[in-house]
Amino acid sequence: MSIEVQQLTKRYGAQTAVNGISFSIKKGEIVGFLGPNGAGKSTTMKMLTCFIPPTEGTATVCGFDIGEKSIDVRKHVGYLPEHNPLYLDMYVKEYLTFTGELGGVQNTKARVAEVIALTRLEREQHKKLRQLSKGYRQRVGLAQAMIHNPDVLILDEPTSGLDPNQVVEIRELIRSLGAEKTIMISTHIMQEVEAICDRVIIIDKGNIVADDKLENLRNASATKFVVRVQFGSTLSLEKIKTIPGIKNIQNLENNTWRLDSEVPEFRQAVSHFALANNYEVLELVSEKNSLEDIFRTLTGNVDRI
Amino acid sequence: MWTVYKKEIRSFLSSLTAYIVMIVFLLATGLLMWVIKGNTVFDLGTASMSVMFNVAPYVFIFLVSAVTMRSFSEEKRQGTLETLSTRPVTDLGVILGKYFANVTLIVFALIPTLIYYYSIYQLGQPIGNIDTGAMWGSYFGLILLGTAYTSMGLFASVLTENQIISLILSMVLCIFFYSILGWVGDIKALDVIGKSLSWFGLETHYYSLSRGVLDTRDVVFFGSFSVLFIWFTKLVYESRKW
Numbered sequence: 001m002s003i004e005v006q007q008l009t010k011r012y013g014a015q016t017a018v019n020g021i022s023f024s025i026k027k028g029e030i031v032g033f034l035g036p037n038g039a040g041k042s043t044t045m046k047m048l049t050c051f052i053p054p055t056e057g058t059a060t061v062c063g064f065d066i067g068e069k070s071i072d073v074r075k076h077v078g079y080l081p082e083h084n085p086l087y088l089d090m091y092v093k094e095y096l097t098f099t100g101e102l103g104g105v106q107n108t109k110a111r112v113a114e115v116i117a118l119t120r121l122e123r124e125q126h127k128k129l130r131q132l133s134k135g136y137r138q139r140v141g142l143a144q145a146m147i148h149n150p151d152v153l154i155l156d157e158p159t160s161g162l163d164p165n166q167v168v169e170i171r172e173l174i175r176s177l178g179a180e181k182t183i184m185i186s187t188h189i190m191q192e193v194e195a196i197c198d199r200v201i202i203i204d205k206g207n208i209v210a211d212d213k214l215e216n217l218r219n220a221s222a223t224k225f226v227v228r229v230q231f232g233s234t235l236s237l238e239k240i241k242t243i244p245g246i247k248n249i250q251n252l253e254n255n256t257w258r259l260d261s262e263v264p265e266f267r268q269a270v271s272h273f274a275l276a277n278n279y280e281v282l283e284l285v286s287e288k289n290s291l292e293d294i295f296r297t298l299t300g301n302v303d304r305i
Numbered sequence: 306m307w308t309v310y311k312k313e314i315r316s317f318l319s320s321l322t323a324y325i326v327m328i329v330f331l332l333a334t335g336l337l338m339w340v341i342k343g344n345t346v347f348d349l350g351t352a353s354m355s356v357m358f359n360v361a362p363y364v365f366i367f368l369v370s371a372v373t374m375r376s377f378s379e380e381k382r383q384g385t386l387e388t389l390s391t392r393p394v395t396d397l398g399v400i401l402g403k404y405f406a407n408v409t410l411i412v413f414a415l416i417p418t419l420i421y422y423y424s425i426y427q428l429g430q431p432i433g434n435i436d437t438g439a440m441w442g443s444y445f446g447l448i449l450l451g452t453a454y455t456s457m458g459l460f461a462s463v464l465t466e467n468q469i470i471s472l473i474l475s476m477v478l479c480i481f482f483y484s485i486l487g488w489v490g491d492i493k494a495l496d497v498i499g500k501s502l503s504w505f506g507l508e509t510h511y512y513s514l515s516r517g518v519l520d521t522r523d524v525v526f527f528g529s530f531s532v533l534f535i536w537f538t539k540l541v542y543e544s545r546k547w
Contacts, residue, residue: 049391053546074393081391085384089320101308102392144388 002027002152002182003048007057010043017043019206020057025199027151030178032197033186036299040206041186042082045156048184049079062151075104078145082156084138088130092121095129096143103148111147119143119173135166142173146181153177155185159192171195190295204299217294226260226287227267228252232280243273248297258287309394309402310409317372317410326368330414333364338421352429353436357421358443358515362483362508365411365447365454370475372410373458374468376403377542381466396542400535404455411451415444438517446514449527453507454479456534463541482530483507 003025010018018040025031035041046052048059050070058065064072087095093112100108116125119139124132129140138158145153159167175196187193193200202210210217240249245263252258263269267286274281317323334357339345344356380386389399422440429435461475489495490503503509510523
């Protein structure tokens with residue numbers, strides 16, 4: 001096991017940021033750590049990288065306890081914090097050399113060149129960090145995280161704030177690293193998990209609400225039938241609740257609703273409902289149940305009946 | 306620790322901090338020693354560097370505070386403290402790296418002033434009539450004073466993300482431990498209490514060294530002073546773990 005977390009808890013005063021979570025990550029897995037903002041993702045990652053200690057519970061990374069063997073943990077973990085802090089006055093090479101030496105790299109010069117090639121920073125390697133675009137800075141962030149060749153990479157929202165092209169590039173980079181490393185990546189973007197991860201841990205308000213392989217999560221919710229419908233007039237929530245078989249309701253826009261049910265003929269049911277009540281239907285589409293829905297359902301962003 | 310030390314030295318050099326500190330120190334002491342009428346070597350008419358050694362502690366208060374203010378404040382503000390403290394280095398290693406880098410800068414700021422020593426050496430009547438022992442004692446005292454200032458500066462810096470607050474706090478600490486505790490000793494009404502309080506002041510020990518007598522008590526005092534403030538710095542640095 002690369003990461004083993006047991007009953008990890010972090011409290012800030014009366015507020016509980018992480019509430020006794022447990023999970024383990026096998027060697028070579030890429031795990032998406034998913035949750036809305038403020039769910040406790042960053043806090044968990046900060047504890048796993050020994051930046052802050054847990055209030056209760058323990059965790060081991062590569063077999064080293066985060067409390068007692070903190071230095072050993074740090075030797076085996078590469079960490080990219082949220083917002084990717086960098087010394088903007090340093091040059092790319094200078095910065096990577098510095099982090100390499102801190103990480104105990106023997107042949108720093110060769111390793112820096114290697115990492116620069118891996119993150120495709122060759123053209124920018126003589127620039128100051130301040131001069132780099134956000135996408136390139138993010139690459140430097142990734143480069144510094146893996147400079148000491150750690151077994152585990154912990155990346156906190158590595159693609160936030162990047163433009164779509166850069167997002168794709170960074171994702172590809174992370175996926176290519178995943179071949180030999182254990183990667184834990186936090187995000188609140190569903191597509192990211194679908195694009196990179198083998199497994200997903202969904203966390204909400206400090207609790208784990210789902211921890212499974214992607215396919216399993218998808219299959220589990222395959223019994224759901226989702227319909228997006230736009231009515232010609234405004235309907236009350238009470239009225240919509242009378243549609244037979246309806247399970248979850250979500251109001252997307254004024255008259256546009258997203259409804260789901262476990263009944264296979266749900267689309268027909270909605271159509272009948274509209275006809276029977278003489279409502280105008282402007283649009284009626286059946287949607288595939290995406291990961292996004294699973295996330296929304298699990299993190300309670302839906303009116304449940 | 307030495308990696309942090311090297312990085313700090315590099316950043317002093319690349320951000321011009323090092324040059325500015327050297328130039329300002331040389332200018333401030335030089336002007337007071339040779340140019341600004343009233344207290345110059347020529348006015349006093351003695352071949353000694355006492356002017357510089359009287360002024361330097363005050364110039365240092367400003368310079369050392371100005372250099373140390375960004376040590377931790379900047380890292381906190383930019384968030385680089387998070388990448389730094391999740392590396393396999395101990396917290397003490399980070400602090401000592403920064404401490405020794407700052408002390409090195411102080412030593413280098415003092416080196417150019419040896420020109421003043423040479424000038425006075427040549428101006429002496431007869432040539433070379435200068436108390437060399439006192440001079441080296443003073444230099445040594447000044448470096449030790451610099452280490453004490455540095456430890457206070459780092460402590461002020463670790464307390465806040467705001468560099469200005471750090472600067473002011475550091476200067477207040479330095480002035481308190483250098484001047485104010487020195488003045489307390491002169492207050493007749495306080496008698497023994499004042500004298501013992503002033504013993505904790507840096508001024509007493511600095512002047513004791515500048516007489517040219519290497520008293521181990523003074524050296525131990527400065528050493529303990531640094532250790533104390535580095536320990537405070539470490540406490541605050543680790544406060545995220547509380």
